[in-house]
Amino acid sequence: MTLHAPIEVPGDTWRRIARPYAWVVFALTFGLLLSDFMSRQVLTVVFPHLKAEWGLSDSELGALSSVVAIAVGVLAFPLSVLADRLGRIRSLVLMAAIWSVATLVCGFASNYQEMFVARFFIGVGEAAYGSVGLAVVLSIFPPQQRSTVTGAFLAGSMVGSVLGISLGGVLATHFGWRASFVGMAVYGMALTVLYALVVRPGRIESPVRNAGSSKNKAHPPLRSLFSTSSVLSIYIGSGLQLFAIGALLTWLPSYLNRFYDMPLTQAGAITAIFMLCTAVGMPLCGAIADRLCQGSPTRKIRLTMGYCLLCSVLLTVAFQLPVGMAQLVMIGLAMFVGGGIVGPCGTMVADLTPPALHSTAMATLAIANNLLGMAPGPFVTGLLADRIGLASALQLLPLAGIAAALALLVGVRNYRNDLARVSLQPCTHPSTLTSKAG
Known part of the structure; x- marks a missing residue:
C-alpha cells in the first residue's frame, strides 16, 4: 500500500x-x-x-x-x-x-x-x-x-x-x-x-485526490492501527475497564434478586436504571475530559486512568456496604464513572491512528472492548460465583479497573512522542497534535 x-x-x-x-x-x-x-x-x-x-x-x-x-x-x-x-x-x-x-x-x-x-x-x-x-x-x-x-x-x-x-x-x-x-x-x-x-x-466525505492515478487512493497500511505503544495500551485499558461494566450489567439482576429479595421484573427495572447511569456518564465524563484536557497531550490519558481507579474505589466501597440504598447509590456512581472512559479512549485512538482508517480503528477498539471486557466479564464472574458466591465474585471486580489503569500507565510514558509520530505520517490530520499541544 x-x-x-x-x-x-x-x-x-x-x-x-x-x-x-x-x-x-x-x-x-x-x-x-x-x-x-x-x-x-x-x-x-x-x-x-x-x-x-x-x-x-x-x-x-x-x-x-x-x-x-x-x-x-x-x-x-x-x-x-x-x-x-x-x-x-x-x-x-x-x-x-x-x-x-x-x-x-x-x-x-x-x-x-x-x-x-x-x-x-x-x-x-x-x-x-x-x-x-x-x-x-x-x-x-x-x-x-x-x-x-x-x-x-x-x-x-x-x-x-x-x-x-x-x-x-x-x-x-x-x-x-x-x-x-x-x-x-x-x-x-x-x-x-x-x-x-x-x-x-x-x-x-471529501475525496482525497492524488497526483497520480485515481486508483492510488491514500490508504495507510493496517499496521498503523497498532504502530505505537500508546494506542495498544488504550485498546487494552479500555477493554479491561469494561470487564467490570459488562459483569455488572449481566449479574446485577441476579444479585438484586438473591440479596434484596426483588422479583426478577423489579430487578430488571433497577438494572435498566443502572444502564442509564452508564449512558449518562459516557457523554458527561467525556465533556469533563474535553474541558480539562485542552493544552496537554497526556492529561486525557491520565484522567482516563483516574476514571478507572475511581470506579474501582466506588465498587470496593459498594460491596463492603450492607444491602440497602447506600450500596445501590455507590454502584450507580461506579457505573456512571466506569462508562465514562469510552469517550476519552475513542478520541485518543482517533488521535493515534490515521483518519483514513478511523472506521477500522474504532472497530479494533470495539473488538478489544468485547474480547477483553464485555465478553469475559460476565463469564469469569459467573465461574467465580460458582466457587465463592456471587457477592464475593462481585467484590473482585475492582481489580479490573486497577489493571486497566496500569495498562494506560504504559501509554502515558510515550503518548506525547507517539502523537507526534502519527501527526507526521501522510494522510494524518496535523491539527490533532497542534490543537492539543500547549
Missing part, C-alpha cells in the same frame, strides 16, 4: 461543516444507533412468546441472540475496512437498511429457521455500524469536542437496549410479539430513508 501525498488532508472535514448541520448528522447517526440496539435487544422481551408458540428450548432461544453477536464479532473488522475504502455514508445507509429489513422479516417469520436466518442478517447489518458511525461523528467535530460526542454517541447502545426492551414489551403486550419486531423495523426504515436524504456523502 504505497502512500502518495494528497492534495486535501483527510481529517479536515470538521472545518468545512456548519455546526448546525454537524449536529443534525450526529442526531441522525445516533438515532440509527438506537435502532441498531433496539432491533438487537427486542428479542429478549419476546422469549416467552416464542417458547410458547414454537416450543423452543432455552438453548434455541439463546442461539437467536448469540447469532447476532457472532456475526458482529466476525464481520466488524472486515466491514469497517471496506467502509473506509468504499465510503462511510453509503455504507451506513446500506447497513441500516439490511438490519431494518431483517428485523421486519423476524416479525413475519413462520418458524425457528426463518427467524434464525433473519437474526443472522441483523448481525450482518449491525456488525460495523458502531465503528463506522463513530468515525463519521469524529470527522465532523473539532478535536476539543470529540470526547464529549464520542461518549454521547456510544451511550446510544445503552439507551437503545433499554428502549428495545421496554417498547418491545409494550408492543408485545398490546399487539402480539410480531408487532415488537415490526415496530422496530418501521422506525429503522423510516430513519434510514431520512438519513439517506439528509446526510449526503459529498458534504461529509
